[in-house]
Amino acid sequence: PLRKKPIETRATCCYCGVGCGVIIESDGAQVTGVRGDPEHPANLGRLCTKGSTLHLAAAPELQAQARALVPELRARRDEERKPVSWAEAQDQLARRIADTIRRHGPDSVAFYISGQLLTEDYYVFNKLAKGLIGTNNIDTNSRLCMSSAVAGYKRTLGADAPPACYEDLELADVLFIAGSNTAYAHPVLYRRIEEARRRNPAMRMIVADPRVTDTARDADLHLPILPGTDVALFNGMLHLCIEEGTIDAAYIDAHTEGFDAVKRRVADYTPAFVAATCGIAERDLLQAARWFGQSRAALSLYCQGLNQSASGTAKNVALVNLHLATGQIGKPGAGPFSLTGQPNAMGGREVGGMANLLSGHRDLANAEHRAEVARLWGVDAVPAAPGKTALPMFEAVAKGEIKILWIACTNPAQSLPDQKLVREALQRAELVIVQEAYRHTATADYADVLLPATTWGEKEGTVTNSERRITRVRAALPAPGEARHDWRIVVEVARRLESLLGRERSLFPYEGPEAIWNEHRETTRGRDLDITGLSWRILEQRGPQQWPYPEGARTGLKRLYEDGIFPTPSGRARFVDAAYEPVAEPTDARYPFRLNTGRLRDQWHGMSRTGTVARLYAHAPEPAVAMAAADMQRHGLRQGDLVHVTSRRGSQIVPAQSSEDMKSGQVFIGMHWGEEFLSGRGPGGAGSHGVNALTLPALDPYSFQPELKHAAVKILKA
Numbered sequence: 222p223l224r225k226k227p228i229e230t231r232a233t234c235c236y237c238g239v240g241c242g243v244i245i246e247s248d249g250a251q252v253t254g255v256r257g258d259p260e261h262p263a264n265l266g267r268l269c270t271k272g273s274t275l276h277l278a279a280a281p282e283l284q285a286q287a288r289a290l291v292p293e294l295r296a297r298r299d300e301e302r303k304p305v306s307w308a309e310a311q312d313q314l315a316r317r318i319a320d321t322i323r324r325h326g327p328d329s330v331a332f333y334i335s336g337q338l339l340t341e342d343y344y345v346f347n348k349l350a351k352g353l354i355g356t357n358n359i360d361t362n363s364r365l366c367m368s369s370a371v372a373g374y375k376r377t378l379g380a381d382a383p384p385a386c387y388e389d390l391e392l393a394d395v396l397f398i399a400g401s402n403t404a405y406a407h408p409v410l411y412r413r414i415e416e417a418r419r420r421n422p423a424m425r426m427i428v429a430d431p432r433v434t435d436t437a438r439d440a441d442l443h444l445p446i447l448p449g450t451d452v453a454l455f456n457g458m459l460h461l462c463i464e465e466g467t468i469d470a471a472y473i474d475a476h477t478e479g480f481d482a483v484k485r486r487v488a489d490y491t492p493a494f495v496a497a498t499c500g501i502a503e504r505d506l507l508q509a510a511r512w513f514g515q516s517r518a519a520l521s522l523y524c525q526g527l528n529q530s531a532s533g534t535a536k537n538v539a540l541v542n543l544h545l546a547t548g549q550i551g552k553p554g555a556g557p558f559s560l561t562g563q564p565n566a567m568g569g570r571e572v573g574g575m576a577n578l579l580s581g582h583r584d585l586a587n588a589e590h591r592a593e594v595a596r597l598w599g600v601d602a603v604p605a606a607p608g609k610t611a612l613p614m615f616e617a618v619a620k621g622e623i624k625i626l627w628i629a630c631t632n633p634a635q636s637l638p639d640q641k642l643v644r645e646a647l648q649r650a651e652l653v654i655v656q657e658a659y660r661h662t663a664t665a666d667y668a669d670v671l672l673p674a675t676t677w678g679e680k681e682g683t684v685t686n687s688e689r690r691i692t693r694v695r696a697a698l699p700a701p702g703e704a705r706h707d708w709r710i711v712v713e714v715a716r717r718l719e720s721l722l723g724r725e726r727s728l729f730p731y732e733g734p735e736a737i738w739n740e741h742r743e744t745t746r747g748r749d750l751d752i753t754g755l756s757w758r759i760l761e762q763r764g765p766q767q768w769p770y771p772e773g774a775r776t777g778l779k780r781l782y783e784d785g786i787f788p789t790p791s792g793r794a795r796f797v798d799a800a801y802e803p804v805a806e807p808t809d810a811r812y813p814f815r816l817n818t819g820r821l822r823d824q825w826h827g828m829s830r831t832g833t834v835a836r837l838y839a840h841a842p843e844p845a846v847a848m849a850a851a852d853m854q855r856h857g858l859r860q861g862d863l864v865h866v867t868s869r870r871g872s873q874i875v876p877a878q879s880s881e882d883m884k885s886g887q888v889f890i891g892m893h894w895g896e897e898f899l900s901g902r903g904p905g906g907a908g909s910h911g912v913n914a915l916t917l918p919a920l921d922p923y924s925f926q927p928e929l930k931h932a933a934v935k936i937l938k939a
């Protein structure tokens with residue numbers, strides 16, 4: 222019989238920040254296949270193992286097992302949740318929020334949301350918190366992901382805007398990859414890098430990473446720096462560029478300010494000091510500085526190795542300093558380029574969906590910005606008191622200061638550091654609302670109200686990828702069960718709350734996500750990310766577009782700062798003095814190993830979706846602690862022996878795995894396995910909270926991003 226032609230729907234992959242375009246094939250009721258969109262500029266048809274199995278995670282039998290399909294509610298903590306109607310769940314929620322605001326003030330309510338949400342979802346959450354309730358207690362899992370990059374860009378270049386684009390991967394003659402296993406974390410970009418290197422064998426690739434990752438193995442020069450020593454490395458490279466005369470004095474003079482203080486600072490970062498601090502050879506440091514300083518176009522790619530650190534902002538600014546000093550910015554193939562972790566962390570930042578931000582890249586701390594947003598939203602004021610960022614938010618819940626916590630599309634009971642504290646907070650909260658597509662996440666266990674949400678392939682809206690490119694995503698399938706779109710859930714509760722609070726004109730008059738996006742667009746007018754020239758129609762007709770795209774433009778801006786003018790008050794980029802600080806928790810006699818955490822190739826985050834696909838276990842079937850062979854031998858361990866990995870905060874049992882990736886004294890555990898996928902299956906057993914039982918809550922002073930990439934641990938045979 223003739224096979225019916227599948228319905229094709231264009232969307233993006235919902236995993237990483239590369240933002241690959243996908244074509245979803247469906248029969249209208251279920252997804253039958255997925256393939257890369259050859260017309261999407263991010264991936265030109267390619268997909269990685271995760272993206273190419275999206276349809277398998279959407280299989281109906283898995284959906285029936287894994288998805289949250291009806292709203293559920295419990296009146297008391299010691300009861301089971303029971304299915305209720307949407308009206309009942311939303312009425313109750315609105316009443317509890319209104320009552321809590323009356324009794325304890327607006328800051329007794331908090332929202333913890335996600336870089337997996339679409340821009341429109343993010344926008345209405347932010348408006349509900351800051352515009353209607355009057356609290357800035359709204360933060361997202363982007364705090365664990367890109368907040369140090371945001372702080373780094375803003376402090377140096379003046380705006381949260383990655384200046385480069387994917388095309389620069391092909392135009393660079395030096396790629397400097399720092400703190401990123403791009404081959405695993407951004408695989409489709411890595412394919413582009415491999416092709417670019419094949420076409421241009423003269424292109425050099427330097428990788429700074431404590432581990433010998435697959436990316437590091439491919440490098441022309443691998444700098445296996447000790448964890449947390451990136452600032453020393455970047456300052457040391459700048460020291461050498463100054464000494465060797467490869468800085469661009471004319472660029473520094475014409476387009477920057479503050480160089481003298483940085484020059485004085487890096488004078489102390491002699492090759493001998495840097496080599497000893499970073500644990501690398503002086504000749505390798507010199508080679509890196511020479512290749513970078515002498516290159517025609519140097520592009521730095523960086524990710525969580527820089528960001529997830531108690532000195533994450535310092536690492537970011539030290540790297541940007543290197544680019545400014547050598548004039549490696551604002552030209553083809555050059556620039557500091559943060560690779561976004563999550564698919565829409567950028568979109569979330571654009572709408573100001575974090576505790577310190579406001580719509581259109583505005584700052585909460587700026588009174589003028591608050592007044593502008595209040596005017597745009599039609600409210601009297603946006604509250605000035607700073608909101609709680611991710612970890613302090615959970616600390617405030619644990620202390621009883623925040624009573625209601627609304628969590629959407631993320632799994633903090635696995636992903637935040639110091640799980641003991643996070644779980645105490647979830648137990649202490651008076652009301653935990655979890656808005657989720659999946660019913661078995663560790664966080665869903667704490668939900669007093671579970672609101673079933675739609676997910677990939679079911680939603681309409683937009684996302685922005687690492688290169689500032691906005692893509693329209695489309696629904697291929699109807700919502701399963703009674704699941705509703707995230708924006709709609711927020712709007713329906715907000716409208717109920719408005720009537721309880723006596724507000725006559727609704728702040729949430731939207732009939733669909735396009736109306737929300739149009740309002741968001743207006744908030745960007747005149748800002749660095751101005752998209753007033755864009756519309757959903759243009760995105761449909763001309764495909765994904767980069768911002769800025771102001772009124773009258775025919776296309777978005779590929780690359781920023783080519784005119785040498787920066788969005789700072791003086792128009793000049795700022796050098797920022799950054800000193801090397803050691804990691805927050807040094808090793809000692811009792812906790813002698815340095816624990817690093819990170820992604821594996823074929824899993825995503827807490828595995829809610831990828832953990833349902835059998836094929837994706839082929840690469841790494843179980844969690845393990847990777848160790849150097851010498852350390853295994855010293856501890857009398859054989860391959861696969863179970864060990865307790867213990868920090869000052871908790872413990873995890875995992876098999877030990879000898880790995881050539883690891884230097885002696887360092888160990889690595891993938892971040893993906895939490896109790897959802899350990900209970901009853903993995904060696905961690907029921908009750909294991911995954912690797913974040915071990916990590917610590919030390920925060921960067923500017924970005925408030927936690928140091929997920931370093932903790933002191935001990936290892937004992939189980």
Ligand code: SF4
Binds near residue numbers: 238240264270409
């Ligand atoms: Fe999805 Fe990222 Fe893979 Fe592209 S590279 S298919 S966005 S996971």
